[in-house]
Amino acid sequence: MTYVTPLANRRRLAIDHHGQRGEFAALWLRERSPDGETLDPRTGQRLVEAAELPLTLSIDSAEVTDGRLYLHFSDDHHTAFDLAALFDNQAIDPSKRLWNAADAPRPEADFAAALENDAALSDMLEALHRDGFVIVSGVPEEADGMQPLIDRIGPLRRTNWGGIADVKSVANAYDLTMTQRGLEPHTDNPYRDPIPGYIWLHCLTNAAEGGESTLADGLMAARLLRERDPGAYACLTRVTPSFRYRDADTDLESEGPLIELDSHGEPVRVRYSNRTERVPALPPEELEVYYAARQAFYRLITGEELTLQLKLEPGQMLIMDNYRLLHGRSAFQLAGGVRHLRQGYVDRDSTASRRRVLRQQLATSQAQGESA
Incomplete structure (x- = not known):
């Protein structure tokens, strides 16, 4: 059953729909009206100037029929919402x-x-979104072997290091990634704006002793920290360190909390980069709280409870969500053989767009097939 109740002089509407309850502002419903007068049918872009709608706008009538909410507003506009879609906006x-x-x-x-196959690409992108990483096998063992699959999703993100770059030990390394040392769990490039969304790490050869990759789910770490040490969690969502990278030709700097929240107050992004973090000179008592909170988070992301270890084989590629996963590696010894990987970045907007479009196209195709 669905019940609708006008509130606040009919400028809000309370809706109880199959156990879900929400309150919606009349102005919000009006500017989101899913009709051809308000939204362009092809692009979904708004046709009315929302800032010109009267602030006193109210709902004259509201009725529910066959899962749709029919509304008449005080500006004499009529529209109808699909109730399931309306509640999806809140989810x-x-x-x-x-x-x-x-x-x-x-x-x-x-x-x-x-x-070659849209359904397989869709499955890959859905897994990446769901789990934060995916392991791709059968990648051509050549320098730019990952490029054709990147081209199926979106443009390669170019940085000061170029496009697809080597990850191997080199003399006079310009970054610690290019040494044999182990790397603590971290997210890549928090000093960039925007931060690269997805890391693509392609293995050409991995015969060196050691060099196992480590992964930890940063959103799980944030959840556990919130449960076990709410004060530390609150601190890491509040304090905003900066991150900086410099070399002879580059000077990059950005800032953000170690745990970033979305509009619902839920963790949506983690940052951690011991090598590039620069904490501001806060009052000493606040720094004490921050350092303790950071240590608690560090112990989570490096502990056995959250750390997944794997070693990529030649022809395998690891794609990681750089807003969610922390990755690192154990130290390696070249006496055992060569460790040569190639790495590129793809941004979140193109990846998310491709995933959503494929999902819709495949659902439409399936529906058409069932109705044929």
């Missing part, structure tokens, strides 16, 4: 599956299938 994304080491998934995809 927090339930499709992300947080994990720890004991129950970590191993999402896999095949390079050739994702390259």
Whole structure:
């Protein structure tokens, strides 16, 4: 059953729909009206100037029929909402599956299938969105072997290091990634604006002793910190360090909290980069709280509870959500052989767009097939 109740001089509407309850402002409903007078049918872009709608706008009538909410506003506009879609606007994304080491998934995809088949590409992108990473096999073992699959999704993000770059030990390394040392869990490039959304790490050879990759789900770490130490969690969502990278030709700096919240107050992004973090000179008592909170978070992301270890084989590629996963590696010894990986970045907007469009296209195709 669905019940609608006008509130606040009919400038708000309370809706109870199959156990879900929401309150909606009349102005919000008016500017989001899903009709051809308000939204362009092809682009979904708004045709009315929302800032010119009267602030006193109210709802003259509201009726529910066959799962649709029919509204008449005080400016004499009529529209109808699909109730399920209306409540989807309020929902927090339930499709992300947080994990720890004991129950970590191993999402896999095949390079050739994702390259040639939309359903396989869609499955790969959905797994990446859900689990924060995916392991792709069958990638051509050549320098730019990942490029054709990147081209299926969106443009390669170019940085001061170029496009697809080497990850291997070199003399006079300009970044610690290019040494043999182990790397603590971190997110990449928090000193950039915008931060690269997805890391693509392609293995050409990995015969060196050591060099295992480590992954930790940063959103799970944030959730556990909130449960176990709310004060530390609050501190890491509040304090905003800066991050900086410099070399002879580059000077990059940005800022943001170690745990960033979305509009619902839920963790949506983590940052952690011991090598590039610069904490401002806060009052000493506040720094004491921050340092303790950071240590608590560090112990989570480096502990056995959350740390997943894997070693990429030649022809495998790891795609990681750089807003969610922290990654690192163990130290390696070149006496055992060569470790040569290639790395590129793809931004979040193009990746999310491709995933959503494929989902809609495949759903439409399936619906048409069932009705034929």
